[in-house]
């Protein structure tokens with residue numbers, strides 16, 4: 034069975050395809066006479082078909098009659114010709130290939146900037162003639178490295194290529210020019226379609242016994258294809274139609290390759306393929322497979338081939354071009370589509386419909402953007418990434434957050450830990466957060482800023498717990514530690530133990546009687562204390578300062594008994610007496626009646642705080658831990674003096690005790 038391979042790139046390029054479609058469109062919409070300026074493509078069969086439909090080929094503008102319609106072919110024309118056409122009062126349909134238009138624009142711009150234009154290509158090719166017409170017909174046109182003229186006289190050179198020349202030829206000449214001119218602007222304007230077609234042809238030719246190259250004999254790119262194929266295959270035949278296949282050669286070949294120039298219509302390639310082998314059905318299928326088939330929902334990458342203010346036309350590799358309406362291309366309809374999209378740009382689109390009624394595919398870029406945005410968001414949701422968005426508006430129950438290509442809903446309670454009174458005040462604010470709920474099928478994207486705040490709090494708590502754990506790790510029950518006084522309550526002092534808090538009850542501060550904790554300590558003071566209770570799990574640490582000193586009552590009891598003398602220091606005065614420190618942290622009371630043998634009205638009339646005096650310990654009450662002291666008992670009681678009576682009374686005299694003892698004087 035013969036193995037036939039049809040090149041995927043065989044046949045109309047999109048530039049030719051576009052020109053043919055425009056011509057078909059003109060044929061449907063415009064009355065005759067209709068002209069093409071030069072053959073619409075280099076293919077006699079196609080030209081014959083249109084001639085039969087009434088379309089004439091004008092070789093010169095003078096042949097075109099006023100009031101007619103003129104189609105400019107994909108090769109384009111020069112500026113002068115274009116201006117002459119405009120003066121002729123004809124309808125002009127410009128089917129110049131966008132890639133050729135790009136070359137025209139380059140030479141026009143650089144010519145204006147004072148560059149000498151060099152076109153690498155065939156000086157007789159209509160595309161080259163047209164391009165030259167956009168730089169005042171003043172370009173140097175060369176197609177051989179040997180023919181490079183003396184270019185050293187030009188300071189600035191701009192080099193472009195005929196879109197269909199062989200890449201290696203362009204590189205050879207361009208490199209030579211670059212070496213000889215310091216300011217050489219080199220533009221490789223060879224059409225990618227041509228390059229791909231040539232590469233594939235070489236590849237198929239290298240594996241084939243016979244290579245069939247289909248295309249017009251005048252077609253420059255078809256001739257070049259045949260030339261390339263001959264480098265890889267011994268049997269190469271250039272034909273225009275299937276009838277020209279040499280069956281004698283064909284029957285000797287098991288592997289046959291078929292390629293075709295850019296101006297070969299699909300039906301001719303199909304005929305050639307059918308004739309190339311017996312198994313027609315297989316070949317038909319193979320040929321059909323060279324075109325991509327689409328169905329609604331397919332996502333494909335394509336290239337923008339034209340743009341206007343309402344829509345973009347794309348080549349996505351199918352038989353038909355695809356149309357993307359502005360509202361399916363961009364979100365902001367106030368933006369200018371022609372500034373956003375440019376010919377040659379590539380992007381992914383979704384097929385919405387395979388026929389818009391005129392045979393074109395209906396495409397959407399926004400649908401692909403949305404799918405891609407959702408995929409990215411899914412990744413961010415799965416990865417719990419922190420996102421930044423802008424609060425765009427207030428809606429029922431919350432706000433919308435603009436995340437770029439998608440918007441998320443943030444319930445009011447997901448903004449802050451605290452209640453937010455006025456959501457309108459948040460509009461326009463940039464905000465960080467995380468997607469906490471995501472259901473792309475239902476377009477449900479729930480955003481939360483609060484989740485970050487809660488995490489921050491939890492993080493701080495964990496850090497504090499770690500500090501506390503480290504602090505308590507080294508503590509033991511009964512250990513004496515340094516503690517710094519932090520703050521007071523009515524009955525407690527809180528202290529810092531290197532990162533963890535402890536507390537000392539007022540009763541554990543001192544053996545002395547105090548009314549409040551701040552009577553014993555002050556904030557910031559560093560003291561030593563003993564750990565008396567330790568709960569490491571709950572960081573509960575109770576301490577005592579009092580436990581660090583001996584019980585003064587015990588000390589006192591060992592040293593003193595009732596009736597002993599002691600030297601004491603007056604610590605405070607009260608109406609009823611004075612308190613005196615007997616040993617550190619232990620006081621006794623000198624009641625005012627024990628001050629002296631005479632009556633004392635006020636303690637301060639006899640004593641003052643700080644006085645050191647000697648007292649007698651008169652009573653020690655173990656039960657109440659009270660000590661009574663006396664000054665008076667250390668001094669002898671005064672003697673009473675009786676005055677001598679001047680009068681002696683008889684038994685019969687009535688006298689009183691006063692009469693008998695008179696006045697008693699006490700020393």
Ligand code: SF4
Pocket residue numbers: 046047048049107108130131132133196197224225226227295
């Ligand atoms: S070969 Fe390329 S540049 Fe030439 S008409 Fe086709 S697409 Fe346009």
